[in-house]
Amino acid sequence: xxxxxxxxxxxxxxxxxxxxxxxxxxxxxxxxxxxxxxxxxxxxxxxxxxxxxxxxxxxxxxxxxxxxxxxxxxxxxxxxxxxxxxxxxxxxxxxxxxxxxxxxxxxxxxxxxxxxxxxxxxxxxxxxxxxxxxxxxxxxxxxxxxxxxxxxxxxxxxxxxxxxxxxxxxxxx
Ligand SMILES: [Zn+2]
Ligand SMILES: [Zn+2]
Numbered sequence: 001x002x003x004x005x006x007x008x009x010x011x012x013x014x015x016x017x018x019x020x021x022x023x024x025x026x027x028x029x030x031x032x033x034x035x036x037x038x039x040x041x042x043x044x045x046x047x048x049x050x051x052x053x054x055x056x057x058x059x060x061x062x063x064x065x066x067x068x069x070x071x072x073x074x075x076x077x078x079x080x081x082x083x084x085x086x087x088x089x090x091x092x093x094x095x096x097x098x099x100x101x102x103x104x105x106x107x108x109x110x111x112x113x114x115x116x117x118x119x120x121x122x123x124x125x126x127x128x129x130x131x132x133x134x135x136x137x138x139x140x141x142x143x144x145x146x147x148x149x150x151x152x153x154x155x156x157x158x159x160x161x162x163x164x165x166x167x168x169x170x171x172x173x
Contacts, residue, residue, distance in 0.1 A: 025116035027075060028123045038062070044071050074128040081106045084133045094140030105141040107134050111148055114155065 018035055033046035040057040041048055044067035051058040063071075072079040084106060090099050093107070109132045115123060126132060136144060 026112050028115065028125070028128075029120050030075075042067050044068070070125065070129065073130065073133075074125060077106065080128075080130075080133060084130065084135060087130065088135045091135060092137040092140055093134035094136050094144070097137050099135060099137050103138060105136045105138070107136040107141060107144065108132055109134055111152070113148075113152055 018029065018032070021030065031044060031046060033041065034043045036043070039062060040059045041062065042064050043062050045064065047064075049058045049061045049064060050056070073083075085104075090101070090104075091097070092099055092104070108127060110127055112127060115127055118124070
């Protein structure tokens with residue numbers, strides 16, 4: 001996702017408090033750094049931002065470009081849809097049919113409900129990243145959703161899949 005997609009509309013939550021921010025299992029909590037306004041420190045990973053030319057802290061920035069991309073994938077579905085549509089050239093990952101521009105689903109391969117009721121510090125943001133996203137046509141999505149309804153019921157009973165510890169983000173600890 002190119003950095004140029006980062007526009008003022010993506011910053012509209014700036015300055016609000018964590019408890020005022022909307023969240024559910026589809027929109028997980030943002031890292032603590034997101035709510036701070038420390039220049040030179042990234043609002044996503046909380047690390048300092050170095051200007052590669054001077055090798056000093058860049059006090060004019062508050063995002064790494066890589067981190068902007070991750071943030072957009074999690075909190076701005078429209079951006080994620082655009083990216084996956086281009087990456088997969090509009091083809092359904094289930095049956096291989098070519099989807100029509102607005103007639104497809106952005107599917108989370110490992111479903112997001114697995115992140116429901118997970119403690120803030122244990123949230124696995126890889127669920128929102130491109131590797132876990134695919135295009136599904138309406139029919140394939142319906143089929144996957146009904147299959148998932150069964151596993152979801154099992155999931156509620158406590159049969160929880162193991163999440164690999166490497167994929168967890170460190171900064172929320
Ligand atoms: Zn960062
Ligand atoms: Zn399909």
